[in-house]
Amino acid sequence: MKLKSNSATCLSPQHQSHKSNHKWKQTVASIMLIASLSLTTFTSVSAEGKPSYNPLGPQETELFIDGFFAQPEIKAALKGAVVTVVQDQQIVLNKGYGYANVKKEIPVDANSTLFRAASISKTFTATAIMQLAEQGKVKLNQDISVYTDGLELANHTGTSLTLKHLMTHTSGFDFTDTATTARELNSSYPLEQFIKDHKPSVVRTPGEVFRYDNYGYALQGYIVQKQSGMPFENYVQQHIFNPLGMSDSHFTLSKDILERLAVPYNADGQELSQYPNVPDSSPEGGLITTGRDMAHFMLAQLNQGSYQGARILDPSSVQAMQTLDVSIHPDLPGTGYGFESTYSQYNHGRNVVSKAGDLAGFHSNLWLLPDEKTGLFIVSNSDGPDLREALFHAFMGHYYPDNQTKDADYSVSEAALRSYEGLYRDVRLPAWLYDISTTEKGLRVIDAYGTHTLTPVKDMLFRDEDGKLAGFKKNKSGEITYFYYNKSDSWSEKLPEAKLYTDVPEDHPYAPYIYRLAQIGLYPQDHPLFEPDKPVSRVEFVTQIVSISGMTLSNQSPKFKDTLSSPYAAYVQTALELGIVQGNTRGWFHPEQAITRQEAAVIISRTAQQLLGAPAASANLAGSQDGWAQEGVQFVVALGLYGPEVSVSSSGAVDYKSKQPMLRQESSVLMYKMLGTLLH
Structure with missing residues (x-):
């Protein structure tokens, strides 16, 4: 039975990811923060009204970023933030804006104020896995059961689950987020116990579909522990933080860290209580760091794994991490090892890899432009209107304007367009739906944002009215199976039509x-x-x-x-x-x-x-x-x-x-x- 929806029936944030916390609100509501301002009005800031600047210079960059934060809409949305810009092995800008503690009027210090980086933690966990691979202690295509010290995960697919699947969020787990209960700040929840308490099952063929996977990254941290013989947080400290001079970065909380951690605020501007990492070291989202330390990490990633003579990765490992080739379509940026693509509609035809993170009261994003040797990082301490998209849009428009060639007209037959029609359900959050139907020249998509028009660009690739790409994937039988568009943390699967119940005719009021x-x-x-x-x-x-x-x-x-x-x-x-x-x-x-x-x-x-x-x-x-x-x-x-x-x-x-x-x-x-x- 085919039914046309008369209203949107889905969640539909524009972006998101990221770490699940102890309540569904912090999984779902944080995902839904993004569209709360009309961000396009923030993107025209250009220092002195001049055309784009490249390369970046310290004075001009500070002038530009200051101008961004001086906008009335941005000032109204801001509690506190750090912005860091690097280029050509130099820290171009590392500056704090607003307050780490509004009540006490403690300003943000980019060198010393601690922020939760949330899911940017995953990039560090992936770095640790790549180091172990270089040492021959793990193989990325080996079944992970070899590395989990007897931990058994049910696998109903007959296909091995590998580290590559875990790093690219294609594990096929039935659950990737946990509904753990709230914990006191002084309580302890070891990583190993967390992994054992929340074991999922593999129900989809590993490698088949992208679904953002917090548990998969926690599991990688567990594997780092087992294969290195030391606690995850100690391994990262010794093999990543220390070599890079990241002297104020942490994966566990202490009294001193809590005292220097920026105060988080909710969307109404009310102060939130500080909360513990769950589990204690949280390889998927527990990183606490400063703007200065993140500059060092970006510079290492942009210099083939080396920073000021200290090497943490071989160039081939860096290249593998930054290759976003796990994608629904070759022309859509996908996922690499610890990296992804956020707000890719503003990439302007350039190679951009990124990672975003969200926790209650903390939101972060880093972007790397490897070909331009440029990095941008922002972290804020408020659930208010999200500034990340606005900043990236402005930054790219100012320094790296659009150099893409216009797509040639691409026509698709009416019969081919009809093959895309149907209802698609998000594989991470079942409540998230897309209703797709055909138009004269393309597709109409209904989601909670409203109605979108997709125009064909290539086979199984479309572009909406705002320039955002959407892709489809076929199964082995040639049937359209998956869809990826404006929810960046997972694909959606095409659903079969519902069968008729004999006691519910089509004209039944319900x-x-x-x-x-x-x-x-x-x-x-x-x-x-x-x-x-x-x-x-x-x-x-x-x-x-x-x-x-x-x-x-x-x-x-x-x-x-x-x-x-x-x-x-x-x-x-x-x-x-x-x-x-x-x-x-x-x-x-x-x-x-x-x-x-x-x-x-x-x-x-x-x-x-x-x-x-x-x-x-x-x-x-x-x-x-x-x-x-x-x-x-x-x-x-x-x-x-x-x-x-x-x-x-x-x-x-x-x-x-x-x-x-x-x-x-x-x-x-x-x-x-x-x-x-x-x-x-």
Whole structure:
């Protein structure tokens, strides 16, 4: 059955990656920060109004970057930041802007203020792996079981999982992010224990599809420990930090480091509490560093692995790391060993490799232009509007303007265009969807940004109205299988059409919602009946909420006594740890009990507010609901997350029928509209 969507039903951040933290909010909401300002207005800064400058000079570069931060929109968005520019083995600029601590008015010092670099950590972990490969202690194409000291990972594919797969985010794991619970600053969680606690399974053929992989990089750090015979953080200190003179870089926290760490701020400008690395050394995201130290690392990467006479990598290893050849299309920058491509629409035809990182209150990005021997780094301490895209756009437009030749007209037959049509689901976050249909000369893509027009450039390569490329990949049978566009941390897979349920005809009022959710895998298709009028059980509803998160299921023993024997116990336990269910005071969950509409509303509102940071909402309610459910029902009604079962009076009051059981057809509307509204 083919259904046209009448609203966007997906998350759709423009960029992102990166390290998962202890709550889904810090996985999903940090991904969604990027489009909160109209950044194109920031990109016209040019010192003294002159044409592009190259090579960079210290005075002119400082003037240009100062001008960037002097813009009113940038100043309003800034708490604190460091910007570092290097070229031709020189530090051209290393300067702090704003405050490391706003309340105490402590300015950022680029040489001494510590920032969390987040997923830029992965580039250092990949560097350590490449060093071990040079020493003959590991082989990149060898099955990793040789290096994991008896750690067994289930592999259901028959294809070996290698270090190359881990480094390029093509492991094929079922889960790459963990929903670990919050930890106290003084608590300890060793890397080895973390790896054992959160073992995923290989369910896709390794090397087949790109899916950003935090666990895969934590696992590489574990392999570094095992093959070097020393803790990961000690290895990096001895073999990377010390040779490069990175005297103030760290992979573990201490009291001294915490005292000098920039204060993180949320999107509202409120101070966040400092938090521990999870695990302690966090090879995937635990790096804490300064602008000065990052300058040394960039200079080594731009000088074939050497900095001021100290060599950390052979030139061939540097070249391998910076070759972004794991891509959905040869003309689309892809992924290398610890590097990727962020905001590639501004590369202007030049070879650019980069790495971005995001944690609560900290956001970073480095870009290297190897042919120009130039590097750019920024890190900030606020979840407010993201400055990274604006900075890179301005920097490239000023110093390295577009030198690309215009694409020649490329026509695609109508039949070929139709082969791209369909619904595509992100392989990292199942809630993230693209609805693709044909136009007269190209493709129309609907996502949470709105509607985009893709014009063909080459076979399986398209360009949108803003110049951003999109690519497709075929399987061995020649069928379109994967899509990659404006969500940089994973590909999306083309979904088969949903099968018709015998009790849900195409003209059923809930059919569009039911079949779209069946298509994305939320409803099973192995039974001819859907039973739309059947009440939804509490465990069924919670399982669906957790399923769309894409999170690793909890491995903790179920806290609810009556879920111990349930096949969905891990889903309920994960929901408990994420803070979206509570149970009752006696420790019971009543999994098979029909969930009421007000209970479902409370779970949805908790998901949105606690995990995604959505604000509370009010609505004009009619009917009756319990006091504990008022806020949840108001939230769901205010956002219109209901179907034709709800009645609205002439005065606009909504009777949500709060105390009635939630039926399956009604739940389908709630879930569908949640994807299109809450995760928008």
